[in-house]
Amino acid sequence: QDGRIELNIAGRPVDLRVSTLPTMYGESVVMRVLDRGQVSLDLEQIGLRSKDLEIIRKLILKPNGIILVTGPTGSGKTTTLxxxxxxxxxxxTKIITTEDPVEYNIDGIVQxxxxxxxxxxxxxCLRAILRQDPDKILVGEIRDLETAQIAVEASLTGxxxxxxxxxxDAPSSVIRLVDLGIEAFLLTATVEAVVAQRLVRRVCSECKEEFEPTDEVLMELELTRSDVQGRTFFYGKGCKVCNGSGYKGRIALFEIMMMSDRLRDLIMDGASTQEIQNAAREEGMQTLRDAGLIHIYDGVTTIEEVVKETIVS
Structure with a gap:
């Protein structure tokens, strides 16, 4: 069973997403905490770099098309959307969303x-929404062919x-839609961009210290000593502020793949995920691993976090 609990703790609104599962020895219960008082829905505050922020703002203003955000559960997709x-x-602007469940209540949006x-x-729900004269639509998740087909239909009708x-990652999303049964010519005509993201923990600013990574650690990032010459690395040794973890807070890594004529041609030709990714990188796409390296070099997160949350591209 799945459920939701709304609490008010010290004047702060907190939601609990509860999932229960019967087992041989009793109920297994998992609760996800959503502190709505700590969540900012300001696009400038979610961790986008200025170049990526400009791209996202241009996408939001498009009159039609499909914009996908991809990543595992708990990677911040909902907050970004x-x-x-x-x-x-x-x-x-009439905005209608259909979600499972509704994560945030926003004034002026039909949810x-x-x-x-x-x-x-x-x-x-999406079929019904199309009869409500919306300008922008949010579909919580494309789970099946029928939902994908209606999303394509919605895009093609403005x-x-x-x-x-x-x-x-972003290129895999294209192949996923093809595997669901969406024809390549419809996909290339509707998808404008795919945003992949992950959340990594921020190194605690109160206890972070410089350190010199070993060659073995650098190999996990597929880097050599010469690649990082002149770079400074940090880790959190643990303190009261971070409860001894060495980390405090999280930051998002983004990978934005904009559809281009070249990528559309590759998709029409049945290209693989790797071929699409290689072409996207040649056109300037920054992968999740690339984004993670920037945050490592800026002293925002650690090598361990980036290795754990990203794959080598």
Whole structure:
């Protein structure tokens, strides 16, 4: 079973997402804490660098198309999507979302919770939304072919659609949609961009210290000693502020793949994920690992965090 608990702790609104599962020895319970008082839906505050922020703002203003945000559960996809909608939210723009569940309540946006037990699925909800004259649509997740097809239909009829997928990186999302059954010519005509993201922990500013990584550690990033000459690395030794963990807070890593004529041609030709990724990198795409390295060099996070959350591209 899944459920939600709303609490008010010391004047701060806190949501608990609760999941229970019966086991041989009793209930297994997992609770995800969403501190709404700590969440900023300001696009400038989610960790985008100035170049990426400019790209995202241009995407939000597009009159039609599909914008996908991809990553595992808990990688910050919802916060990114809501920040995009919050940026676009004004009295002249009708925004409708369908979610499972509704994570944040935003004034001025029509939000519809999914309830599959009574037939309110993503696909059914999205069909109904198209009859409500929306300007921008958020679909919590593209889970099946029917939802993907309706999202494509919405895009082709003059709507901008935001949604999520669960893939390892941006290029994989294209292959995922093809595997679902979306024809390549429809995909290339509708998808404008794919944003992959991960969350890594920030090294604690109160106890961080410089250190010299070993060659073995550098190999985990596929770097050599000459690659990092002149660079400074940090780790958190642990203190009261960070409860001895060496980390305090999190920051997002972003990988933004903009669709281009070259990428569209590759997709139409049935190119592999690696071929699409290579072409995207040649056109300037920064991978998740690249973004992680920048934060390592800036002293924001550690090698261990980036190795754990990203893969070599």
């Amino acid at each position: 809501y920040s995009c909608l919050n940026e676009a939210n004004d009295p002249m 519809i919770p999914i309830n599959e037990d009574i037939g309110v699925t993503y696909a059914a 709507h901008i659609v935001f949604s999520t997928l669960h893939t390892n």
